Amino acid sequence: MITPYLIFNGEATEAITFYANAFQSNDTSIMTFGEAPENPEHPIPMDAKNRVMHGYVTVAGEKIMFSGTFSDAPASIGNNITLAIISNDKEFMRQAFTNLSKEGDILMDLQETFFSPLYGSIRDKYDIEWQFSYE
Template sequence: MTMKLIPYFVMAGNANEAIEFYQEALGGKLEYKQTFGEMPENPEFPLPEEAKSLVSHATVKFGETDVMFSDSFPGQPHQSGNQVTLCISIDSKEKAEHIFNALKEGGQVSMPLQETFFSPAYAIVVDKFGITFQIYTEKAMSGS
């Protein structure tokens, strides 16, 4: 089993600016970036035109450390204090379920553990101490 804890910065519509700032200030290298407009469309949640250029997910490497970024999903509240989360990146759905169940005890589930287009098991949970965790299960590589 492989597991990493990755800082995840959730921005209020200025993720592109933050990515550029931190790359310059800390010598980071953009590894991946996707906008909300590049995601598969969901007819149940139409995306406002002005949100299509916002960052849905990005990864910047600083030395040996990855930091992930996104803008708040359109319509989701954003306030200072909740913009930094820890993303637990793991390669096992079973371990993701175990971690999710442990963290939700006395906490609050923001998004139940479920399959998404980008992960076979993804969830967001605020633990009993008020720390927000994203649980991200990596997709199995083909041929494994």
């Protein structure tokens, strides 16, 4: 499954509410950066603790995912949408990740995280950002 992932500069909560109302969806979720487990190697800035780390709205049976950014790394038109590959096939994910990262940049190597047994992200040679998440 490929899912759009919309990135916002501090308005993700507002956007989730807006789209949920617009599409009359009651299936929403919001997790803030402040709710994530603390990592001393990557401390969360105080001004980001209430920003959306991950959220979604279900529209027509499919999820549209949302996130906010840190104030020192704002999103702009062009880098505010990523494509998220959600799969239960680790080999498929590893192969696609490798193929898309050729001539691109690995933003986060495929690895276990607190929210997924296998997660990673890349920017391909066409500047399209892809997220891979095992479920």
